[in-house]
Structure formats: C-alpha cells, structure tokens
Amino acid sequence: xxxNPSDNTEDLxxxxxxxxxxxxxxxxxxxxxxxxxxxxxxxxxxxHGSEASVLxxxxxxxxxxxxxxxxxxxxxELAQHFVxxxxxxxxxxxxxxxxxxxxxxxxxxxxxQLSGAARVALSALANVLELPPGxxxxxxxxxxxxxxxxxxxxxxxxxxxxxxxxxxxxQKEFEDAVAGGSEFRIRQASAKFNAVVSTVEKGxxxxxxxxxDGELEGAMYRNAQAIGQAQSRxxxxxxxxxxxxxxxxxxxxxxxxxxxxxSDVAQWLRSLNQENLAALGxxxxxxxxxxxxxxxxxxxxxxxxxxxxxxxxxxxxxVLPPPCDAPDTHDVPNERFAALDRYIEQLSGIQTETPLxxxxxxxxxxxxxxxxxxxxxxxDPESTxxxxxxxxxxxxxxxxxxxxxxxxxxxxxVAEISCGFIAPRSAPIT
Numbered sequence: 001x002x003x004n005p006s007d008n009t010e011d012l013x014x015x016x017x018x019x020x021x022x023x024x025x026x027x028x029x030x031x032x033x034x035x036x037x038x039x040x041x042x043x044x045x046x047x048h049g050s051e052a053s054v055l056x057x058x059x060x061x062x063x064x065x066x067x068x069x070x071x072x073x074x075x076x077e078l079a080q081h082f083v084x085x086x087x088x089x090x091x092x093x094x095x096x097x098x099x100x101x102x103x104x105x106x107x108x109x110x111x112x113q114l115s116g117a118a119r120v121a122l123s124a125l126a127n128v129l130e131l132p133p134g135x136x137x138x139x140x141x142x143x144x145x146x147x148x149x150x151x152x153x154x155x156x157x158x159x160x161x162x163x164x165x166x167x168x169x170x171q172k173e174f175e176d177a178v179a180g181g182s183e184f185r186i187r188q189a190s191a192k193f194n195a196v197v198s199t200v201e202k203g204x205x206x207x208x209x210x211x212x213d214g215e216l217e218g219a220m221y222r223n224a225q226a227i228g229q230a231q232s233r234x235x236x237x238x239x240x241x242x243x244x245x246x247x248x249x250x251x252x253x254x255x256x257x258x259x260x261x262x263s264d265v266a267q268w269l270r271s272l273n274q275e276n277l278a279a280l281g282x283x284x285x286x287x288x289x290x291x292x293x294x295x296x297x298x299x300x301x302x303x304x305x306x307x308x309x310x311x312x313x314x315x316x317x318x319v320l321p322p323p324c325d326a327p328d329t330h331d332v333p334n335e336r337f338a339a340l341d342r343y344i345e346q347l348s349g350i351q352t353e354t355p356l357x358x359x360x361x362x363x364x365x366x367x368x369x370x371x372x373x374x375x376x377x378x379x380d381p382e383s384t385x386x387x388x389x390x391x392x393x394x395x396x397x398x399x400x401x402x403x404x405x406x407x408x409x410x411x412x413x414v415a416e417i418s419c420g421f422i423a424p425r426s427a428p429i430t
Contacts, residue, residue: 042117045100053093056085058125060093061102065114065122072111136196139166143203150210160223163203167230170196174237183248183263184270190241197235198404204231239380242373246390340389343371347378347396347422356402356420357409365413372417375400397425 014024024030033040046061047054063081064073073081082090094112097103102118105111114122127144131137142163149155170192177189207228210216216224252261269277350359360372374393377383383394402420409417 039117039120042100042102042115042121045102046118046121056089056093057097060090061097061114061118061122062125064103064112065119072106072109072113074111078112136170136192136199139163139170139196140199142166143199143206146203147206150206155210155216155220157220157223160220160227164223164227164230167200167227167234171230171233171237174234174241178237178240178244181244181248183245184267186241186244186248190238190245193234193237193241197238200231200234204228204235207231236380239376239383242376243380243383243390337389339367339370340374340393343374344389344393344396347393347398350398350422351424353421353423355407356400356422357407357417359422360417361409361412361414363412368412368414368417375422399423399425 014030018024018027046057049057060082064078065071067073078094079087079090085093094103097118098105098112102115102121104113104115106113127141131140142159145159146155146163149159174189174193177185207224210224211221211228248263249261252263272280347359356372360375361368362371377390377394378396378398378400380394383390385391386394400420400422402418405419406416407419409415
C-alpha cells in the first residue's frame with residue numbers, strides 16, 4: 001500500500017493544510033483573506049476552468065460592462081451583440097456567470113446586469129491590461145496601487161511592503177552591476193534605470209505626499225521612510241553609471257585611427273552567435289594541426305622552450321641606450337580631455353538661464369550626446385569629492401533642469417532634445 005499522500009490537493013478542506021495542533025484561528029494572516037472571502041470567490045469563479053472558457057467569460061463580462069449609458073441588457077440585445085459567438089455556448093456562459101453571482105438577473109425587467117463583485121474584478125483586470133510591457137511591469141502596477149490608496153486616504157501596508165521589496169531588488173541589481181565592473185552589465189543596468197526612472201519619480205512624489213500628510217503611523221510610517229531612502233539611492237545611480245562608464249572609456253584601447261576601441265570590438269563579439277564565433281576562431285587558428293611527434297603535453301612544453309624561448313633570449317638586446325635628456329613634455333596637449341576642458345569653460349561662463357539645446361548641441365550628434373551625458377555629473381556629491389577634471393565639472397555652481405517634453409533642434413545631426421535649461425544656482429528658477 002502506498003503511504004505517499006495524493007498530489008491532488010484542490011478539494012482538501014483548509015484544516016488539512018495546517019500542521020498538527022494548529023487551528024485556523026492561530027494563523028492571523030488568514031483572517032484578512034477570510035474577511036475578503038466574497039471578493040476572492042468572485043476571482044475564483046472568473047478564472048476557474050480552461051484558458052478558453054476564462055477568456056470567453058472575461059470577454060462577455062467586459063463587453064457587458066462597457067455600456068455605462070445602458071448597463072442593463074436584455075437577452076435579445078446580448079444575442080445581437082455577441083452574434084460572433086455560438087448561441088448555445090453564449091447561453092452557457094451567461095448561465096454560469098449568473099450561477100457564480102457575477103451576473104444578476106432582474107425577473108421584473110427581464111434584463112441582465114453585472115454584480116458589484118464582477119465590477120471589482122473587471123476594474124482590477126483593467127489596471128493590469130493597461131500596464132506597459134516590460135520585465136518591470138510589477139513596479140508600475142504596485143506604484144499605481146499605492147497611489148490609489150493614497151488618493152482615498154487608506155494606503156495599504158501590504159502594497160508598501162511590496163513596493164519596498166521591489167526597490168531593494170532594483171537597488172541590489174544596480175549596485176552589483178557597478179561592483180562587477182563589467183561595461184556591458186553597467187550599460188544594461190543603465191538602460192533598465194532609464195526604463196523605470198519615471199515610475200520611481202512618480203512613486204517618490206506619492207511617498208512624499210503620504211509623509212507630508214502626517215497620517216501614517218507605526219510600521220506604515222517606517223516603511224514609507226525606508227521607501228523614500230531606497231528611491232533616493234536608486235535615483236542617484238545614474239550619476240554612478242556615468243562615472244564608471246567614463247572611467248572604463250578612459251581605460252579602453254583605441255584601434256589606430258579607425259575610431260574604434262576595444263569596447264566596440266567586445267560589443268561586436270557579444271552580438272555574434274556561437275556558430276559565427278566558432279567560424280571566426282577557426283580563421284584565427286586555422287592550419288594549426290596536431291604534430292605527429294608530439295606525444296604528450298610535457299614534450300610540447302620542452303619543444304616550445306627549445307624552439308622559441310631559447311632563440312628569443314639569444315637575440316634579445318639587453319644593452320642600455322646612451323644617456324640623453326628627457327624630452328620636454330609640459331606643452332604636449334592632452335587630447336583625451338580637450339572636449340571636456342572646452343565644455344567646462346563654456347559652462348563656467350553661464351550667467352543666466354540658458355536653454356539646454358544652446359548649451360549642449362554643437363559639433364554633431366556624437367559630441368552633443370557626450371556633452372549631454374556630462375550634465376548628470378553636475379552637483380553629484382560623489383564626483384565632487386574626486387580629483388581631476390570630472391570633479392571640476394561636478395563642482396560647477398549650476399542647476400540642470402529637465403522635463404518630459406522634447407524640443408525640436410534639426411541641426412548638428414540632432415533632431416530633438418529633452419526640454420530643459422541650465423542656470424546658476426544663485427539665479428531664481430522659473
């Protein structure tokens with residue numbers, strides 16, 4: 001006789017899920033779920049069954065709910081509206097929704113209408129369907145739930161916990177990318193930051209509004225405070241990304257006068273699939289066939305020393321060159337920082353509020369993009385503590401303001417740029 005329990009646990013009562021000696025009243029986390037039993041049953045009824053039955057059920061419910069001027073439907077109106085569905089199947093769906101309590105039947109008017117539980121389920125589904133595509137869809141949805149709770153004056157502690165968890169995951173992911181030192185991981189993290197920054201900024205406004213109202217107490221206030229700190233750390237990561245990418249760029253090796261660097265070659269190699277990489281490797285080491293007299297790795301090592309190392313040492317010239325005066329290099333220009341020096345000099349001359357396009361666009365797209373990326377370092381506290389030209393840029397007494405709108409440029413290979421301006425810190429911000 002098999003003593004293993006059955007894998008089918010769908011029909012087991014709740015008490016059989018609990019350990020011996022534990023009752024339902026001992027698990028406080030079940031109390032909130034029990035109190036929302038009616039709404040949970042509505043979701044269970046909506047999403048019960050096969051994928052096709054759930055889709056058709058949701059289709060019928062959404063279409064019935066999309067007529068706010070006439071929320072009641074007669075059977076004839078339903079048959080005419082859902083003419084693309086099989087009549088028998090439609091009647092089965094309507095009967096099932098009625099049995100589930102999601103669709104109400106008025107015997108006097110002989111009409112159908114959605115129940116309150118059905119409207120709640122459809123409202124939650126509408127929020128999910130409106131979410132933007134992407135791997136961080138959960139951040140947008142949780143932020144919207146916190147905003148909804150803040151709007152009605154009842155923020156949810158559970159929503160705040162989920163939001164704090166998401167922020168800490170993002171923060172760890174960004175910090176790990178920087179700590180790893182990989183250019184590709186940093187660029188990937190920077191791209192993800194750009195995808196979520198608008199949502200984080202909106203969440204920051206919501207949390208500030210919640211804490212300003214002074215209605216949060218206990219654990220909810222502590223969570224809101226922790227969320228605000230996590231948001232600040234995440235929003236400061238862009239300057240960290242730029243600083244590390246600039247450092248990596250300085251260490252990259254230029255390939256002659258081709259305009260390419262070792263980073264460009266590495267990025268191109270990463271874009272190749274395994275077959276192309278194998279073919280490229282075969283071209284590099286082609287013709288190197290195994291030698292018939294090489295009987296072991298030891299013999300190969302001995303042969304390498306005798307044929308290569310010994311000859312190389314014999315031909316090596318170890319004579320010191322004659323003494324001479326060191327060349328005067330104090331006037332040698334540093335071309336690597338020439339563009340940065342010119343830009344710092346230009347920014348230092350800003351005395352009044354200057355549009356972003358006038359301060360950035362110049363010399364083509366590549367130079368303009370480089371100048372725009374440098375603006376993220378102005379005022380960065382970590383950069384100001386450094387030494388060198390980057391620190392000089394970070395210490396400029398300027399304020400950089402960006403908006404979500406775009407300004408048409410159509411010059412110097414640039415079509416559009418984010419609207420914004422640069423102004424001295426002493427100047428009033430308009």
